[in-house]
Amino acid sequence: xxxxxxxxxxxxxxxxxxxAGFALxxxxxxxxxxIDFQRNVLAFQEAFAQVFPNAxxxxxxxxxxxxxxAFVKGERIGSIIKVAKxxxxxxxxxxxxxxxxxxxxxxxxxxxxxxxxxxPGLGLKATEEDFxxxxxxxxxxxxxxxxxxxxxxxITGATIxxxxxxxxxxxGMEKYQEILKPQ
Amino acid sequence: xxxxxxxxxxxxxxxxxxxxxxxxxxxKENPTLILMIGLCPTLATTVSARDALxxxxxxxxxxxxxxxxxxxxxxxxxxxxxxxxxxxxxxTFVTLIDYLIQAxxxxxxxxxxxxxxxxxxxxxxxxxxxxFAYHHGIFDSLLDAIxxxxxxxxxxxxxxxxxxxxGAGTLFSKPVLPAAYRSAPMLFAIFPPGAFFLIGLLKALVxxxxxxxx
Numbered sequence: 001x002x003x004x005x006x007x008x009x010x011x012x013x014x015x016x017x018x019x020a021g022f023a024l025x026x027x028x029x030x031x032x033x034x035i036d037f038q039r040n041v042l043a044f045q046e047a048f049a050q051v052f053p054n055a056x057x058x059x060x061x062x063x064x065x066x067x068x069x070a071f072v073k074g075e076r077i078g079s080i081i082k083v084a085k086x087x088x089x090x091x092x093x094x095x096x097x098x099x100x101x102x103x104x105x106x107x108x109x110x111x112x113x114x115x116x117x118x119x120p121g122l123g124l125k126a127t128e129e130d131f132x133x134x135x136x137x138x139x140x141x142x143x144x145x146x147x148x149x150x151x152x153x154x155i156t157g158a159t160i161x162x163x164x165x166x167x168x169x170x171x172g173m174e175k176y177q178e179i180l181k182p183q
Numbered sequence: 184x185x186x187x188x189x190x191x192x193x194x195x196x197x198x199x200x201x202x203x204x205x206x207x208x209x210x211k212e213n214p215t216l217i218l219m220i221g222l223c224p225t226l227a228t229t230v231s232a233r234d235a236l237x238x239x240x241x242x243x244x245x246x247x248x249x250x251x252x253x254x255x256x257x258x259x260x261x262x263x264x265x266x267x268x269x270x271x272x273x274x275t276f277v278t279l280i281d282y283l284i285q286a287x288x289x290x291x292x293x294x295x296x297x298x299x300x301x302x303x304x305x306x307x308x309x310x311x312x313x314x315f316a317y318h319h320g321i322f323d324s325l326l327d328a329i330x331x332x333x334x335x336x337x338x339x340x341x342x343x344x345x346x347x348x349x350g351a352g353t354l355f356s357k358p359v360l361p362a363a364y365r366s367a368p369m370l371f372a373i374f375p376p377g378a379f380f381l382i383g384l385l386k387a388l389v390x391x392x393x394x395x396x397x
Contacts, residue, residue: 009261016268020275027279031286038289112297120297121230121350121373128356157370 051106052080052097067176070097078105079180083172087164089117092126094165096135098173098180107135109165123161131155131162135169140177143170204323208330214307215338215382216389221307225339226378228298232355235343238298239336244280246308246335247328249273254316254324269312277302307335342381346372 048058048068055070055077068080078099084091093115097105109127110116118124125131134152135143143166144150145159154162173180212218215225221242228238252272253260260268281299285292292299302308311331316324348354350373352365360368371377 004261009264012259012261013264013267016271020271023275024278027282031282034286035282038285038292042289111293120228120234121346122370156366156368157373 047095047108048080048097050108051095052078053106055097061179062176067179076100079176081169081172081176081180083168085164085168085171087118088123088158088160089119090115092116092118092161092164092168094168096169096172100181102139102173102177102180104135104138104169107132107165107169118161119158122155122158125155125158126161126165140170140173143167143173201323201326204326205330208327208332208334209337210334210394212331213334213338213389213394214310214331215335216386217394218310219386220310221305221335222382224298224301224305225335225342226375226382228301229339229342229346229378230373231347231351232340232343234298235339236336238301239332239339241280241298242302242305242308243328243332243336245273245276245302245305246311246332247325248276249308250311250316250324250328251321252276253312254319254321257317260317265317266309266313269309269317273308273312274303307331338385341385342378345381346377350374350377 048055048070052058052070055072057071058068058080059071061067061069061079066082069076070078070080078097080095080097082093082095084093086092093110094107095110096107099105109132111127112120112124116124116127118126138151142151145152145154145163145166147154147159148163150166152162152166208214210217214221224238224242229235249269249272253269277299284299311324311328315327319327344354348359349369350371352358352360352368358365372381
């Protein structure tokens with residue numbers, strides 16, 4: 001077949017698609033289980049360890065798995081809540097560890113690969129340590145931006161994102177306060 | 184997209200021509216500042232030095248792979264359907280890389296995840312496939328891809344560094360300007376208009392210095 005013949009035109013496209021499709025399906029099935037594992041198990045363990053570094057074991061406290069209890073040697077030391085609120089580009093998911101006094105231990109804001117759509121360089125800074133560390137030791141009533149009369153310094157140029165995170169946490173802590181209280 | 188061919192002229196010596204494939208991409212035929220292609224990722228992903236470098240490395244990898252494959256199959260590809268075939272090859276590479284990095288390098292994926300799908304729309308890659316790899320051998324196409332990749336990554340890195348320094352007072356998230364500046368930085372540099380402004384200044388500088396191939 002000549003390179004210019006109409007039959008080869010069709011056939012070359014067909015072969016290209018066939019090879020590409022085959023390569024993609026092979027690599028997809030090869031990597032699928034690992035990707036799922038990374039997404040579900042590792043990301044989850046990592047997030048929990050980050051917001052409650054000294055806990056050893058976690059147990060879901062609600063059927064939707066949005067509230068978890070954290071244990072050390074069988075003794076309950078606090079809870080973890082997963083909340084989300086509309087930010088600038090979409091929902092901003094936040095995970096927070098809360099001790100038995102109702103104070104935040106640490107928070108984690110979802111990364112862009114976990115679906116965060118905030119502006120790089122502005123709203124995305126909410127995932128950085130400098131912003132997150134402000135939340136440690138805060139109670140629900142303190143969770144408000146300084147410009148709204150609270151204690152959280154908003155990120156310059158990203159008030160909407162900062163406010164979404166602060167309010168998501170405050171509303172979550174109020175909503176789940178029954179579960180968060182020590183039994 | 185420019186469709187200039189870079190065939191060496193008849194009187195240029197072979198050795199110099201090969202060396203030129205590699206080096207021309209860095210300054211004389213810099214994809215972003217001279218050929219003016221691939222501007223979308225240049226403007227969109229240069230908010231910080233790290234992001235810019237990540238995009239540069241990811242796009243370079245795809246450019247090198249696609250240039251090699253396209254030059255290898257160039258004699259089989261009919262002229263009338265070459266663009267669809269190039270696009271299938273490029274997007275296959277992008278998707279494969281996306282899966283592989285996600286599965287085996289999760290930390291890297293967290294840093295680069297948002298940029299990988301954007302590589303498909305980077306017209307440097309289709310531009311080099313069309314203008315160079317379709318007409319040249321595998322080795323020459325490899326040299327061309329490496330040169331253009333270096334040129335692209337260099338411009339991205341310069342843009343990302345300058346925007347991060349002026350827009351946040353940091354470089355690779357490390358403070359470089361005094362705290363007084365960092366508390367009230369020139370946010371304009373990080374916003375999209377800052378990117379247009381900076382690329383205009385860089386282009387003006389390149390023109391002033393007369394770096395473009397005449």
